[in-house]
Amino acid sequence: MTDGTTRRYNDGEFLSGVQRRRRWTPEEKVRIVEETYLPGMSVSLVARQHGISGSQVFTWRRLINQGALTAAAAGEEVVPASEYRALEAQVRELQRLLGKKAMENELLREAVSRAAGPKKLLLRSTSLPRDGL
DSSP states (O other): OOSOOEEEETTEEEEOSSOOSOOOOHHHHHHHHHHHTSTTOOHHHHHHHHTOOHHHHHHHHHHHHHTTTHHHHTTOOOOOHHHHHHHHHHHHHHHHHHHHHHHHHHHHHHHHHHHHSOHHHHHHHHSOOOTTO
C-alpha cells in the first residue's frame, strides 16, 4: 500500500503513499463542470460520480464563469494567485526604490552643478547679508 497507487473500496477512493490529493487538469475540470449542465444531472450527482466534494465542483463552476480556466484551456501558462500577488508586491517595492534613487540622483546632480558653478555665486549665496554691518 505504500507504492503510491490509487485503490477503490466500495465506490470510494483511497489514496495511498505520499500522494494526498488528486490533481485535476484544467481540461478535466471543464469536462466535469460541463457534465453538471447536462439534463438530469446535478452538481452533487456529478461530484459523487467523480469522488469530489460538491463545493469543489461549485468552485470550479465559479472559476469557469469568471474565465479563470480560459487560459488553462487555451494552453497558456497559468500562475497561482499567491505567486501573482507576491510578484506584484515585489514590483511595487522595486518601483518605490527606483523613485527613491531617482530623487537622490536629482539632488546629487543639483549639488554638483552648484559646486561646479562660478565661485562668486557660491560665495554670495552662502555669505551673510551686508545690510548694516
